[in-house]
Amino acid sequence: MAPALIVFDLDGTLLDTHADLVESLNHTIAALKLAPVRYEDLTHLVGHGAKVMIERACRLQGHPLTDEELPALLNRFIAHYTQNMPGKTHPYPGLIRSMEHLKSKGYRFAVCTNKLEGLARTLLDRLQLTSHFDAITGGDTFAMRKPDAGHLLGTIERAGGDPSRCVMIGDSINDILVARNAGIPSIAVPFGYSDVPVATLEPTTIISHFDELTSDLIEELLRSANSAFANGVVANTRHS
Structure with missing residues (x-):
């Protein structure tokens, strides 16, 4: 039996x-001289990549963007974010310990995020986490992105x-939908930005904590999912 692949979302899940x-x-x-957003606003802004996050933030602060304004703002965001990485960003508690334990049992890992791939890779590089993953894909890696199944299947x-030997872990609707x-099978974490x-x-x-991400849990999810698929209980696109 092939080792299982565990695919993580990035923002609000891994980090x-x-x-x-x-x-x-x-x-x-x-x-644009707009008032700052707060952490409480973040859950309504993230999940679809930097462009959408900027558009939503500007709309939230009463300034719907024009098509002409967005490219310069996106470049401004990328430059500032890249220059200051990793900043205060850190893995969630228990993540590295859990990954190292699972890796010792043959499990492998990938990242599937709507963050721009370049930003995701730079951030993981600077946190010295890149070597943990067999693939890292972003919102601009393919012609589609989460929740389109093609993004996750392309990552796999x-x-x-x-x-048939894969689990998706995330914190938001896009992660659960792309898995579905x-x-x-999907694993949700409640400490992210939903x-x-x-x-x-x-x-x-x-x-609720990465200490709960065990091989027993993963194998039970895979057994249940594949049994349901074999019995025709769930619509499944994974073999298409």
């Missing part, structure tokens, strides 16, 4: 990035994984 995202976002919209392919659309309780997103299961 607590909120302080640096807010700082760079406020630096960006200051060019790049990592050399098998969709790809016919892959603007609703993650239980309402109906993930396959929820863990």
Whole structure:
């Protein structure tokens, strides 16, 4: 049996990035003399990449963007965010310990994020985490992005994984939906940036700490998912 591949979202799942995202976002919209956003606003802003985050922040502060304004603001955000990485960003408690334990059992890892791939790779490089992952894909890696199943399935392919031996872990609706659309079990974490309780997103299961991410849990999820698929209980696109 092939080793299972565990695919992580980045912001709000692998890494607590909120302080640096807010700082760079406020630096960006200051060019328009807009009031800063707060951490409490972040859950309504993130999840679809930097462009959408900037657009939403400007709209929230009463300034809907024109098409002409966005490119310069995006460049301003990327420059500030990149220059200050990793800043205050850090892995969530228990993550590295859990990954090292699972790696010793043959499990492999990938990242599937709507963050620009270049930003994701730079951040993981500076945190010295890149070597943990067999693939890192972003919102601009493919022609589609989460929650389109193609983003997750493309990530699995790049990592050399098998969709029938894969689990997706995330903190937001896009993560749960991309897993559902790809016919892959999902694990939600409640400590990220979802603007609703993650239980309402109906993930396959929820863990409150990475200490709960065990091989027993992963194998049980995979057995249940593949049994349901074999019995025709769930619509599954993973073999298409």
